Amino acid sequence: MDVRAQISMMFHLDKCIGCHTCSVACKNIWTDREGTEYMWWNNVETKPGTGYPTKWEDQEKYKGGWQPKGKTIKLKVADKASTFANIFHQPHLPTIDDYYEPWTYKYSDLFDAKAGDDQPTARPVSLITGKNIDINAGPNWDDDLSGSSVYAKNDPNLTEDEKQALFEIERLTMFYLPRICNHCLNPACVASCPSGALYKRGDDGIVLLDQNTCRAWRFCISGCPYKKTYYNWKTGKSEKCILCFPRLETGQAPACFHSCVGRIRYLGVLLYDADKIEATASAPENELVELQREMILDPHDPEVIAGAEKSGVHFSMVEAAQKSPVYKFVKKWKLALPLHPEFRTLPMLFYIPPLLPVLGRMEDGVYNVDSDEYFTSLDKARLPMRYMASLFTAGNEEQVRLVLEKLLTVRTYKRAEEVGDMDSDKLKAMFEKTGLTPELCEEIYRLTSLPTFEDRFVIPPMHREYVAELTMDDPYTFKAEIGFGGFKGRIERGT
Amino acid sequence: MYDQFWFAVFPYVCLIIAIVGSAWRYANDRFSYSSLSSQFLESRQLFWGSVAWHYGLLGVLAVHFVGFLIPESILWWNTVPMRLYLMETTGFILALLTLMGLIMLIVRRMSKSRIRAVTSPMDMVLLTVLLVQVATGVWTAIFYRWGSSWYAAFAVPYLWSVLQFKPDVSLVNHLPTVVHIHILNAFLMVLLIPFTRLVHFLVVPIPYAWRPHQVVRWNRREDSPGPLEVEKT
Ligand code: SF4
Ligand code: SF4
Numbered sequence: 001m002d003v004r005a006q007i008s009m010m011f012h013l014d015k016c017i018g019c020h021t022c023s024v025a026c027k028n029i030w031t032d033r034e035g036t037e038y039m040w041w042n043n044v045e046t047k048p049g050t051g052y053p054t055k056w057e058d059q060e061k062y063k064g065g066w067q068p069k070g071k072t073i074k075l076k077v078a079d080k081a082s083t084f085a086n087i088f089h090q091p092h093l094p095t096i097d098d099y100y101e102p103w104t105y106k107y108s109d110l111f112d113a114k115a116g117d118d119q120p121t122a123r124p125v126s127l128i129t130g131k132n133i134d135i136n137a138g139p140n141w142d143d144d145l146s147g148s149s150v151y152a153k154n155d156p157n158l159t160e161d162e163k164q165a166l167f168e169i170e171r172l173t174m175f176y177l178p179r180i181c182n183h184c185l186n187p188a189c190v191a192s193c194p195s196g197a198l199y200k201r202g203d204d205g206i207v208l209l210d211q212n213t214c215r216a217w218r219f220c221i222s223g224c225p226y227k228k229t230y231y232n233w234k235t236g237k238s239e240k241c242i243l244c245f246p247r248l249e250t251g252q253a254p255a256c257f258h259s260c261v262g263r264i265r266y267l268g269v270l271l272y273d274a275d276k277i278e279a280t281a282s283a284p285e286n287e288l289v290e291l292q293r294e295m296i297l298d299p300h301d302p303e304v305i306a307g308a309e310k311s312g313v314h315f316s317m318v319e320a321a322q323k324s325p326v327y328k329f330v331k332k333w334k335l336a337l338p339l340h341p342e343f344r345t346l347p348m349l350f351y352i353p354p355l356l357p358v359l360g361r362m363e364d365g366v367y368n369v370d371s372d373e374y375f376t377s378l379d380k381a382r383l384p385m386r387y388m389a390s391l392f393t394a395g396n397e398e399q400v401r402l403v404l405e406k407l408l409t410v411r412t413y414k415r416a417e418e419v420g421d422m423d424s425d426k427l428k429a430m431f432e433k434t435g436l437t438p439e440l441c442e443e444i445y446r447l448t449s450l451p452t453f454e455d456r457f458v459i460p461p462m463h464r465e466y467v468a469e470l471t472m473d474d475p476y477t478f479k480a481e482i483g484f485g486g487f488k489g490r491i492e493r494g495t
Numbered sequence: 496m497y498d499q500f501w502f503a504v505f506p507y508v509c510l511i512i513a514i515v516g517s518a519w520r521y522a523n524d525r526f527s528y529s530s531l532s533s534q535f536l537e538s539r540q541l542f543w544g545s546v547a548w549h550y551g552l553l554g555v556l557a558v559h560f561v562g563f564l565i566p567e568s569i570l571w572w573n574t575v576p577m578r579l580y581l582m583e584t585t586g587f588i589l590a591l592l593t594l595m596g597l598i599m600l601i602v603r604r605m606s607k608s609r610i611r612a613v614t615s616p617m618d619m620v621l622l623t624v625l626l627v628q629v630a631t632g633v634w635t636a637i638f639y640r641w642g643s644s645w646y647a648a649f650a651v652p653y654l655w656s657v658l659q660f661k662p663d664v665s666l667v668n669h670l671p672t673v674v675h676i677h678i679l680n681a682f683l684m685v686l687l688i689p690f691t692r693l694v695h696f697l698v699v700p701i702p703y704a705w706r707p708h709q710v711v712r713w714n715r716r717e718d719s720p721g722p723l724e725v726e727k728t
Contacts, residue, residue: 194700494527
């Protein structure tokens with residue numbers, strides 16, 4: 001057992017209102033520079049939909065993540081030999097047109113236009129070339145367009161039949177999928193970088209990209225199946241979400257978490273067994289979710305605590321893990337699932353799938369909702385269970401169903417308590433089926449609906465003081481510099 | 496005097512500036528070490544240009560390098576006409592591939608507005624120098640026979656004399672002007688390394704061949720690779 005700590009995340013999709021505050025908070029801090037205008041380290045997409053970059057989930061096109069090879073796995077984008085062979089032109093690299101060409105408006109035209117019969121307009125101009133452009137894609141181009149046959153219909157998760165069925169008027173629905181880097185346990189971005197510029201921080205699991213080591217070989221862009229490494233066309237370096245580590249190191253939640261209006265985001269430490277990474281990532285598809293859960297260790301187990309001490313995990317990390325809300329959602333209640341586990345990067349951002357409104361039907365001019373049969377109503381859900389399974393469990397419908405049944409049970413329980421119009425036998429049957437109890441339901445309800453800031457974000461002390469001591473003889477030598485021996489030299493594009 | 500300066504002094508100036516400059520840039524401005532790929536902005540034309548250019552160039556350089564290491568064997572190989580033709584044709588095809596690739600890259604860089612947005616003056620200088628180098632190489636291959644034998648008989652001993660700090664100008668000063676340009680421009684190219692994106696060839700990621708896939712950096716314990724070491728091809 002090699003115990004390691006990972007700062008992990010959980011997003012509750014039923015609570016996301018699609019306001020994009022998170023994206024803007026991130027952009028304002030990290031990606032408002034030239035070359036990064038098109039990057040959205042945090043983005044929110046509408047599902048069903050094609051997402052950003054367009055159809056990113058289609059790995060036939062983008063070649064992200066890992067694929068099985070014999071008993072183990074290999075990178076989809078390239079093995080080492082073909083990495084060298086294709087280094088002069090990376091055959092699978094997306095181009096800016098798969099995202100969108102960033103633009104601004106020529107506002108000066110509004111002031112400088114000659115007097116005339118028409119209102120002057122501010123024309124869009126490209127932020128790359130400065131030329132006039134027609135805008136035909138944007139960072140969230142299919143926002144709220146769930147019924148669209150141009151966008152939603154091209155969602156790679158839908159089968160042909162579902163594409164037809166989804167456009168029945170009663171079925172029209174959508175939910176929001178906020179995405180950031182998953183800070184994976186088996187990151188394909190790290191594995192595919194020939195320079196070794198990407199790395200996982202051993203102490204907290206944050207995946208970073210060393211700007212001084214990146215040489216623009218651009219394999220990470222394809223390697224990441226979530227398309228969460230981006231190429232800065234201006235500096236000639238790749239960049240990615242840093243989980244706001246400077247904020248975390250000072251005890252603040254990442255900007256997207258902090259600003260989340262729907263309060264859908266939770267952050268906390270998970271302890272896991274690093275010895276199991278390879279076996280788990282190579283498991284058969286329908287076992288991926290369960291095995292990933294098994295890697296996560298119980299932070300109260302004395303054996304785990306001893307193991308953590310042995311592998312140098314600071315005890316404050318273990319303490320944080322014991323209070324982690326993510327641990328409860330993922331491991332204790334088994335409510336949160338990884339996004340696209342079949343990419344085999346072992347993502348450490350988990351999602352509670354949305355319990356969309358139950359499907360009703362027009363019958364004799366009356367809109368009927370079959371509320372009696374709560375569990376069976378899941379089969380008539382607006383989005384087929386298969387669709388959810390293709391997003392969150394690599395196609396294992398049972399696993400998603402169980403999660404949604406649990407969510408329904410909590411709601412039924414609360415309704416029985418608050419309104420009192422629920423059949424108690426039915427509730428008992430639900431408890432039996434899902435393994436929940438009234439106490440658990442109450443706990444889930446509280447952490448879902450009434451959590452405070454401190455409940456949602458349990459940030460461990462990051463112990464920068466040790467690092468300072470360990471990595472330098474005399475910290476005061478760096479007194480006049482940026483940080484402790486911080487970034488040396490210019491940060492400008494080379495010639 | 497003229498020959499002395501260009502063939503006995505200039506090469507050292509270039510080499511020294513290249514070595515000191517690259518080291519200085521690596522130490523003080525490492526962020527700027529990058530291949531500065533523009534594939535993200537334009538991919539299709541880059542494929543034809545970059546692949547032809549790099550593979551052609553690697554071939555040409557490899558042939559030069561072999562000749563540099565074992566010039567006698569080249570001369571011996573060339574004693575049989577058939578073998579000589581084979582050698583010359585191979586060199587010529589590689590040079591042509593390089594030239595075509597380079598021209599495509601230049602056209603792309605000048606015609607695509609997105610690529611112009613990421614083009615620095617030094618890029619244009621570099622492309623010009625490269626074009627001169629390849630053009631004089633091709634010229635030599637076509638009009639002066641037989642380049643390979645000459646190279647082995649004169650240029651290689653000259654290069655060795657430079658490397659041994661006893662530059663022997665007499666080995667090259669009688670060669671045609673085009674060949675002179677080819678030699679001097681090569682040193683100019685070396686000189687340009689620290690000032691252009693050429694630095695990227697100094698940081699070709701060879702260690703990837705044996706590195707484990709996952710990279711983990713620790714604050715509080717020794718750096719160690721992740722457990723996943725699949726596919727160590
Ligand atoms: S989500 Fe992508 S960028 Fe983030 S760690 Fe995983 S593979 Fe790397
Ligand atoms: S800020 Fe929160 S609620 Fe708003 S879109 Fe982002 S994740 Fe959803």
